[in-house]
Amino acid sequence: MLMKLIVKKFGGSSVANAERVANVARIITDSYKAGNNVVVVVSAQGDTTDDLIAKAKEINPHASKREMDVLLSSGEQISMSLLAMAIEKMGYPVVSLTGWQAGFVTDSAHGIARIRRVETERIAAELARKNIVIVAGFQGINRYDDITTLGRGGSDTSAVAIAASLKADLCQIYTDVDGVYTADPRLVKNAVKLDEITFDEMLELASLGAQVLNNRSVEMAKKYNVEMEVLSSMEDKPGTIVKEVVKMEKMLVRGAARDNNVARISLVALPDRPGIAFRIFSLLASKKINVDIILQSIGRDGTKDISFTVAEDNGEEAVAVLREHLESLGGKDVLCDTNISKISVVGSGMQSNPGVAAKMFEALSDANINIQMISTSEIKISVLIDKADSERALNVVHDAFIPTAK
Ligand code: ASP
Ligand code: MG
Numbered sequence: 001m002l003m004k005l006i007v008k009k010f011g012g013s014s015v016a017n018a019e020r021v022a023n024v025a026r027i028i029t030d031s032y033k034a035g036n037n038v039v040v041v042v043s044a045q046g047d048t049t050d051d052l053i054a055k056a057k058e059i060n061p062h063a064s065k066r067e068m069d070v071l072l073s074s075g076e077q078i079s080m081s082l083l084a085m086a087i088e089k090m091g092y093p094v095v096s097l098t099g100w101q102a103g104f105v106t107d108s109a110h111g112i113a114r115i116r117r118v119e120t121e122r123i124a125a126e127l128a129r130k131n132i133v134i135v136a137g138f139q140g141i142n143r144y145d146d147i148t149t150l151g152r153g154g155s156d157t158s159a160v161a162i163a164a165s166l167k168a169d170l171c172q173i174y175t176d177v178d179g180v181y182t183a184d185p186r187l188v189k190n191a192v193k194l195d196e197i198t199f200d201e202m203l204e205l206a207s208l209g210a211q212v213l214n215n216r217s218v219e220m221a222k223k224y225n226v227e228m229e230v231l232s233s234m235e236d237k238p239g240t241i242v243k244e245v246v247k248m249e250k251m252l253v254r255g256a257a258r259d260n261n262v263a264r265i266s267l268v269a270l271p272d273r274p275g276i277a278f279r280i281f282s283l284l285a286s287k288k289i290n291v292d293i294i295l296q297s298i299g300r301d302g303t304k305d306i307s308f309t310v311a312e313d314n315g316e317e318a319v320a321v322l323r324e325h326l327e328s329l330g331g332k333d334v335l336c337d338t339n340i341s342k343i344s345v346v347g348s349g350m351q352s353n354p355g356v357a358a359k360m361f362e363a364l365s366d367a368n369i370n371i372q373m374i375s376t377s378e379i380k381i382s383v384l385i386d387k388a389d390s391e392r393a394l395n396v397v398h399d400a401f402i403p404t405a406k
Helices: 018-033 048-059 065-089 121-128 155-165 199-207 215-224 276-286 312-324 348-352 356-366 387-401
Strands: 005-010 037-042 094-097 104-106 115-118 132-136 139-141 147-149 170-175 196-198 228-232 240-243 255-259 262-271 294-296 303-311 333-337 340-346 373-377 380-386
Touching: 005 018, 005 155, 018 037, 018 065, 018 132, 037 065, 037 121, 037 155, 048 065, 065 094, 065 132, 065 139, 065 147, 094 121, 115 155, 121 132, 132 155, 155 170, 155 215, 196 199, 199 215, 199 240, 199 255, 199 340, 215 228, 255 387, 262 276, 262 312, 262 340, 276 303, 276 312, 303 312, 312 333, 340 387, 356 380, 356 387, 380 387
Parallel strands: 005 037, 005 170, 037 132, 094 132, 104 139, 170 228, 196 240
Antiparallel strands: 104 115, 139 147, 228 240, 255 340, 262 303, 262 333, 294 303, 340 380, 373 380
16 A cells, blocks of 8 residues: 555644544544554644733733744644644654744744745654654744744644645645535525635635635645645544646536625825826835725716725725825825625636626625625626625625535
8 A cells, every 4th residue: 555645734623622632633543543644733722822912912012023923832832742642642653843843944024934944854754763743833943043933823834834845645624614615604504515626716715704724825735736625623524625626517606705804995086197096006005005906987077086995904094194195196085984895706617607797796686785896806706895785695696606505
């Protein structure tokens, strides 16, 4: 039998208490017993990271990012050792390694560090000794030998980085849901679990707020072509495979999502001449504010309006900087509306199939929901609507495309 190398990542809820740690130890040893090389990446137990952040705030709300990383990395060090102890108790050879012991070299952006490379000698040596290797996720070391962390939810990225560096056969991300759904099942009763989804679709859905996988981890998996599986640590059944190309099927749309974290900013009666859009979006870029949908009206009587959306938390800052420059821009007013929601459908199939937009708009029209703004990419269509309609809109749009399991 050909021996496989499998990377398994367990999220915080999967190792939240002693019973769950024992459950995870069983999943790992079952795979080892079956003849696989197993490398495990683990997150901090339950709410540990949040609790550590709260502890730090009590002592110093302005603690340096360096010291925050020293503190937060301890959460993963607890779970990796506990998990190793559970595996020891079952009689299997195991070793736990911190991020730096495991060779994670990152840049120096404390709190949001990027992995530069994984020096895999130590992991490889432990595997050669037939050890199960447990690695602390979310952390690494920079070139000054300081501890860094990768940003919230960063353990997914740790797992993909190890899988890429070791050329693993599979990277399994165990979590408290059993896979990726066509929509958030808490909002959409007809949502169904997907067998497969492409990296690009997953990236779109992840950035629209589907919280199953960390965005950076999917980016990295795409870059290095690491096949991922999202599955439950509580139930023994196949999850959702994330990969470059999935089998052709009838599904035009892979999923639908709602984003309530949106503010629409409108600049009214701007002069209709070259350079205006350039100035507006340079101002926003200088404040590091990301702009999503942009709409410019047709010029009339020498003036035009420009509207765009930003994340709701950036709304105030965007308005402030534009108000400050309103006079020199020559506009009349800056308006901000946060009572809106973005509904999107995502699917690689729409690239080669016309009519997806029409079908989406028809579903919304039948439900008497007004569309305020529209944006499209190759594999995504988004509309802005009234926030009050958002749950209904998500459901009608979802049901228009996704055949229900019934
Ligand atoms: N423990 C870290 C967090 O809660 C990293 C992770 O869970 O992936 O963000
Ligand atoms: Mg966590």
